[in-house]
Amino acid sequence: MAQTFHKQSIGFNPFLSTRDWIVWGCLVAGFLAVALLASYWEPTALVRGVLVGACIGQLPSLLMCLPVRGTVDAAGETAFIGRVQQFGFVPAGETDEGRIFNYKTPRWMRWDSNRVVIRPADGVLHVTAPLYFYNRLKRMQA
Numbered sequence: 001m002a003q004t005f006h007k008q009s010i011g012f013n014p015f016l017s018t019r020d021w022i023v024w025g026c027l028v029a030g031f032l033a034v035a036l037l038a039s040y041w042e043p044t045a046l047v048r049g050v051l052v053g054a055c056i057g058q059l060p061s062l063l064m065c066l067p068v069r070g071t072v073d074a075a076g077e078t079a080f081i082g083r084v085q086q087f088g089f090v091p092a093g094e095t096d097e098g099r100i101f102n103y104k105t106p107r108w109m110r111w112d113s114n115r116v117v118i119r120p121a122d123g124v125l126h127v128t129a130p131l132y133f134y135n136r137l138k139r140m141q142a
Contacts, residue, residue, distance in 0.1 A: 004080055005127065005137055007070040019112050024062050031055045064132040065113040072118075072125040080125070083140070084116050087133060098126070 035051045072080045085091075089101035098119030103110050117128040129137075 004072050004076045004141065005070050005134070006072070007068055007134060009069050010066055010131060021062070023111075024058055027058055028055045062111060065111045065130040067113060067128045068131050068134040069126070069128050070134070072127055074120065074123050074125055077118075077120075077125055080127075081118070083137065084118075084129075084133075087136060089116050089133075 031051050031054055035048070084101050088104050090104050092100045092102040092115070094100070098117050101116040101118070103114045114130050116130075116133065119126045
């Protein structure tokens with residue numbers, strides 16, 4: 001498959017992912033609170049390892065959802081949307097932002113920024129997608 005997605009930038013949209021960072025912060029705060037309470041009980045190294053691993057383990061999943069912005073030629077729209085759906089994204093409707101595709105997991109299990117937005121303009125499609133989606137797409141197109 002020819003190169004269809006042309007990356008322009010990787011960014012951070014604080015208003016799109018505010019809920020994501022709040023949820024992650026609350027998880028970390030909760031785990032830290034449990035760790036402080038558990039310090040009175042002298043937990044084993046295993047319990048401490050689980051708490052630290054749970055806090056640190058959430059961060060990569062959030063960082064891999066940072067938005068990547070790019071373009072796709074309008075002629076390749078059908079193939080690109082097919083690729084989006086092949087990677088597990090389902091249509092979620094159309095808004096002022098454009099056509100939105102959310103990942104197929106339940107709402108409570110996915111970050112807000114884990115979505116693909118496609119907006120047509122001037123013969124090209126402006127696409128905003130998660131970083132991990134871009135990495136998979138780049139491997140498939142190589």
